[in-house]
Amino acid sequence: MKRRDFVSLVSAAMGTSILGSCRKDWIETEALHEEMMTARGGGTVLTRYPLKIPTVVSPSGLILDSKLSTSDLGGGQFSNVWAYSYNGQIPVSFPGPTIRANRGDNVTIQLQNHLPEETITHWHGMIVNHENDGHPMHAIPPSSVAIPLSVLDYNYTINQRAALNWYHPHPHMLTGKQVYLGQAGAFIINDADELALGLPSGEYEVPLIIRDATLDSAKNLSYKPSAGGMFGKIPLVNGTISPYLAVKRAVYRFRILNGANSRVFGLALSNGATMKLIGNDGGLLTAASDLTRIEMANGERTDVLIDFRSILNGTNIMLRDLRAGWDLLEFRVNSASEGSPVSLPAPLSTIIPLTGPVTTREFSFDAMSKINGKEYDMDRIDWTVPFGVTERWRFKANGNGPHPVHVHGASFQVQSRTGGRGGLPFPWELGWKDTVLLEDFETVDVFIRFDAFRGKYLLHCHKLEHEDMGMMANFEVI
């Protein structure tokens, strides 16, 4: 697919909306949304569906088959999806299965492509060599008569701290569509340091992949982006419409990912209670923070404890998005007895600050498709970075934001923000990050050091429609 084809696809989608068919989808989804709103304010009770919890799998010998199928969004409302089936299981998993492994484990995953177009899987947050990173130059073609089974075998060892990472497609100009239609899953790394903390686990540790979607008149996921991004009309959590989760009067650990293409969320609880933030993209923070609101941009993760012990049995509490004014997930407190408290050590974790950057590089995120005035070119290396040296990377948003900036190949530490929401980094931006939010006209400085692998990696906007239009660059660690 050439860039002009992508642009014409976007233009066509926008044109269609004027002509009517997209408009119809929009009205249908709006009607559903209206129904939900009325239900909340009026006498009718909104039907909620149990939150889907993806199956947990090992990355050892895992087969992920990208394919077209259908998935139940709740209560038997099936939608067409492009999702992963794993190890030959039927049906597909939407979201993808939760991969869980320990530091030191070997990953052997085979990606199989049964989509009608090329694909490639990237392990967002995993520090792996270029060959395993899911760079778009390694995209594999669809299976066909000539290639009955098109596959890519990944093989790498996990050598990084405990964290919630995730996996999703990364083919150039097709990422937005493929992620939107259902290809994304959690990848949790555990390690001994984290295990020693005795954090809530098992049924008390719940991954939440939060995103948005628009359904067409047949109630199928409909991908019709505008140049400014894909903003769905309703939220989905773990691929579930209007979900609820029955919880005990206990402390829960929620591993949250903003898996939306373009939408930034402002998370809060409906009872105004605090959430205890303990970690983010790169794992545990040095100290926990009690917060009533947490902002999450596309690709960012947060690790929070929510304490339901003092909540009366039978009470419902909503996880909300204050930006869109959405109800995301209803917690239904349902137990008579009260669980144990969770005591956290201080410090929670050790993070050695990066210091003394030797170089400052500036990256301007321009319009909706350029970095430093250039659109992505698969064959162009825009800069080289010396291995093992700390650098200051300065990200600037020149309008058309937000731009969540994501770097492959290393984590970074946020130093400062000026303009916009200027000031100290937010609590969820401390520690190790791989994605940081730039709102319009903000400048964010990070320190970064590539000390794991040499090779070609990517810097890009994680608003997937910006990425697909070319807001992405290759660099090489030498």
Ligand SMILES: [Cu+2]
């Ligand atoms: Cu952007």
